[in-house]
Amino acid sequence: MRGMVDENAQISLDGQVGVVTGGGRGIGREIALHLARAGMKVAVTARTESELEEVVETITSRGGTAMARVMDVLDGNSVEQAFAAVVDQLGPVDLLVNNAGIIGKEGQPWQVDLEDWWRVMEVNVKGAMRCCQAVLPSMVLRGKGRIINMGSNAAFIEIPVTFPIESAYPVSKAALARLGEVLATYTKEHGIPVFTISPGMVRTEMTKVFNEGENKIPDDAWTPVEKAAELCLFLAGGRADVLTGRYIHARTDDVREMVRRADEIKGRGLHRMNFPAL
Numbered sequence: 001m002r003g004m005v006d007e008n009a010q011i012s013l014d015g016q017v018g019v020v021t022g023g024g025r026g027i028g029r030e031i032a033l034h035l036a037r038a039g040m041k042v043a044v045t046a047r048t049e050s051e052l053e054e055v056v057e058t059i060t061s062r063g064g065t066a067m068a069r070v071m072d073v074l075d076g077n078s079v080e081q082a083f084a085a086v087v088d089q090l091g092p093v094d095l096l097v098n099n100a101g102i103i104g105k106e107g108q109p110w111q112v113d114l115e116d117w118w119r120v121m122e123v124n125v126k127g128a129m130r131c132c133q134a135v136l137p138s139m140v141l142r143g144k145g146r147i148i149n150m151g152s153n154a155a156f157i158e159i160p161v162t163f164p165i166e167s168a169y170p171v172s173k174a175a176l177a178r179l180g181e182v183l184a185t186y187t188k189e190h191g192i193p194v195f196t197i198s199p200g201m202v203r204t205e206m207t208k209v210f211n212e213g214e215n216k217i218p219d220d221a222w223t224p225v226e227k228a229a230e231l232c233l234f235l236a237g238g239r240a241d242v243l244t245g246r247y248i249h250a251r252t253d254d255v256r257e258m259v260r261r262a263d264e265i266k267g268r269g270l271h272r273m274n275f276p277a278l
Helices: 002-008 026-037 049-061 076-089 114-142 168-190 225-236 255-260 262-268
Strands: 017-021 041-046 066-070 095-098 146-150 194-198 247-249
Touching: 002 225, 017 026, 017 076, 017 114, 026 041, 026 049, 026 095, 026 225, 041 049, 041 076, 049 066, 066 076, 076 114, 095 114, 114 146, 114 168, 146 168, 146 225, 168 194, 194 225, 225 255, 255 262
Parallel strands: 017 041, 017 095, 041 066, 095 146, 146 194, 194 247
Antiparallel strands: none
16 A cells, blocks of 8 residues: 555645535545645535534645535435535545445345345445536536546355345446446546545444455455545546546555556457456
8 A cells, every 4th residue: 555655645635615414434535635635625414414514624734725514415405415515515526435325234136025135225326427417517527527436346256145235236236337437438528537435344333244244354355545545636636537437456456557458448349347348
């Protein structure tokens, strides 16, 4: 990670505005701190006001600019009002990080409550799309902007039956990855890159289930939260725009090497949900 840190130290986001959903704690908080450190004016949104206020206080105490806004991605009015407030206080949004998400309760797919199952889909996919719709008209009009969706390897790997997360989570993350690809196709001509990233297995409130009992995973399988934040900062700096529409894993992918291999990656359809044509 040292090389990424050194290179990111040269990135300046002065004058830009970013929104990080689910920014009150964990991965979202770390992303917001990294973006603000690079000069970006950052709005953090979530449902818990006290957590948001802590993030804003941390950023401003270090000389940065930030604002907090309580927002529920499932509530259209809440999202519309939140983004309007961001534009009013900070300016047009240059970067959207769709980090807000939930997992779900453990259970066999035929036994879980369907409404609970669908709520995971709504938060992780519809919520992200709602936020994209809130920023894309302005981005298209200005011909600038970037979107980063927080994906997961759960969208691609085989899920063991002992996986202590409801089946909706990997399904939702697969849908989100495909959404990123589709959006990137439509926004490319407008100069708006869209990325889907995976932070790896990070110790957060959401993943504490993997810290106990038979679900406990080895210490060396965990990814430092800084990895995802460093990747987001690199993407925000514009150095990987050629990779729009691609899936990037914060722990296992070298994004700088991917940029160098961009033509090969695009030519071979790598780092995306690619299936042979029927």
